[in-house]
Amino acid sequence: MSVPDLHRVARSIRQAFIKFDHVNAIHGVLATLVTTDYGQCEPDIVFVVGEPGTGKTWLIKRFVANYPREDSETVTRVPVLLVNVPPKCALKRLPGAMLQALGSPLWNVGDEEQRSYQLETLLRKCGVRLVILNEANHLVDRGKEKSHYLLGDWIKLMSEKTGIPFVLVGIPRVKVLLGVNEQLADRVREVVTVEPFGVDPRCRNQMTTALGAFDKLLDGVSRIPLSDPANAQRFALATAGRLRRIRRVLEEAARAAGSLPKPKIDLPLLAEVFRTHVFSGAPDQRNPFVPAKFDGRPLTGPGEPYEPRRQTKEEVDA
Numbered sequence: 001m002s003v004p005d006l007h008r009v010a011r012s013i014r015q016a017f018i019k020f021d022h023v024n025a026i027h028g029v030l031a032t033l034v035t036t037d038y039g040q041c042e043p044d045i046v047f048v049v050g051e052p053g054t055g056k057t058w059l060i061k062r063f064v065a066n067y068p069r070e071d072s073e074t075v076t077r078v079p080v081l082l083v084n085v086p087p088k089c090a091l092k093r094l095p096g097a098m099l100q101a102l103g104s105p106l107w108n109v110g111d112e113e114q115r116s117y118q119l120e121t122l123l124r125k126c127g128v129r130l131v132i133l134n135e136a137n138h139l140v141d142r143g144k145e146k147s148h149y150l151l152g153d154w155i156k157l158m159s160e161k162t163g164i165p166f167v168l169v170g171i172p173r174v175k176v177l178l179g180v181n182e183q184l185a186d187r188v189r190e191v192v193t194v195e196p197f198g199v200d201p202r203c204r205n206q207m208t209t210a211l212g213a214f215d216k217l218l219d220g221v222s223r224i225p226l227s228d229p230a231n232a233q234r235f236a237l238a239t240a241g242r243l244r245r246i247r248r249v250l251e252e253a254a255r256a257a258g259s260l261p262k263p264k265i266d267l268p269l270l271a272e273v274f275r276t277h278v279f280s281g282a283p284d285q286r287n288p289f290v291p292a293k294f295d296g297r298p299l300t301g302p303g304e305p306y307e308p309r310r311q312t313k314e315e316v317d318a
């Protein structure tokens with residue numbers, strides 16, 4: 001396969017959206033929220049939670065694309081409102097961020113109460129049937145229990161006043177909101193977890209499935225059998241089962257193969273990609289793609305790619 005072809009394969013891996021079973025299942029949950037008529041009942045609140053790079057934003061964006069915004073002269077319809085919560089977003093900033101996402105030119109006019117009122121009116125006027133707050137963990141980036149409690153309260157009230165269900169998407173830290181606000185927790189219909197891919201038979205998402213799906217995109221490229229059990233185990237350790245890492249390793253492997261006289265994706269090439277793009281300067285003992293030397297332990301030690309983040313007390317309690 002020629003160099004331009006390998007670059008094309010690399011691009012297709014980067015752009016791929018694979019409809020894994022869990023992706024379809026979460027799309028199903030979201031579609032139910034959009035189509036449910038809540039009438040006078042309390043609308044549902046759903047959390048979608050997963051470690052970084054497990055594919056949350058990707059699947060949400062693809063869902064929202066099914067519900068395009070319609071602008072006419074008299075009215076704008078936004079069936080599903082996707083809001084990217086800005087970093088360190090305090091309650092003062094949230095209504096403005098939502099107004100901005102809706103397209104209001106007056107998103108920064110007025111105090112928090114006035115913006116909340118404008119938002120409530122516009123959500124109704126634009127026929128919004130579902131609000132998705134992506135990166136909702138930014139709501140608990142800073143502040144204390146009290147401010148997190150008030151944020152939870154605001155979300156719950158906005159949902160009730162407008163009759164619109166809300167979905168909060170984020171890394172597990174987002175669950176702090178549930179820990180501090182019992183009323184919000186009480187209203188949550190479901191906390192959906194986006195799981196990483198693993199090799200243990202108990203894992204809901206199997207690494208062999210993920211590799212099998214990406215493998216199809218490598219059609220025509222000379223390669224080792226990526227999804228056989230030994231390689232799946234190597235990928236599981238090298239990527240912690242996260243789609244961003246799996247995608248990056250395979251994308252860079254396709255690109256790197258392009259610079260070889262006889263392009264082939266094999267263990268030495270994957271070991272080099274791992275050293276360059278996942279764990280800079282990893283010694284062979286800590287490189288899952290060097291089977292003769294790798295010590296078999298997960299890459300969760302200090303300074304390693306999957307070192308657990310330090311948890312705050314609230315997070316532990318949540």
Ligand SMILES: Nc1ncnc2c1ncn2[C@@H]1O[C@H](COP(=O)(O)OP(=O)(O)OP(=O)(O)O)[C@@H](O)[C@H]1O
Pocket residue numbers: 013014015016017018019020023050051052053054055056057058059170171243244245247
């Ligand atoms: N369903 C999928 N099919 C193929 N590739 C995917 C899929 N989901 C995610 N990816 C790949 O993983 C990358 C990271 O996904 P995404 O940004 O959705 O992760 P995330 O869970 O939102 O991460 P973060 O917590 O850091 O925001 C995507 O850019 C894409 O390359």
Ligand SMILES: [Mg+2]
Pocket residue numbers: 056057058135
């Ligand atoms: Mg994301």
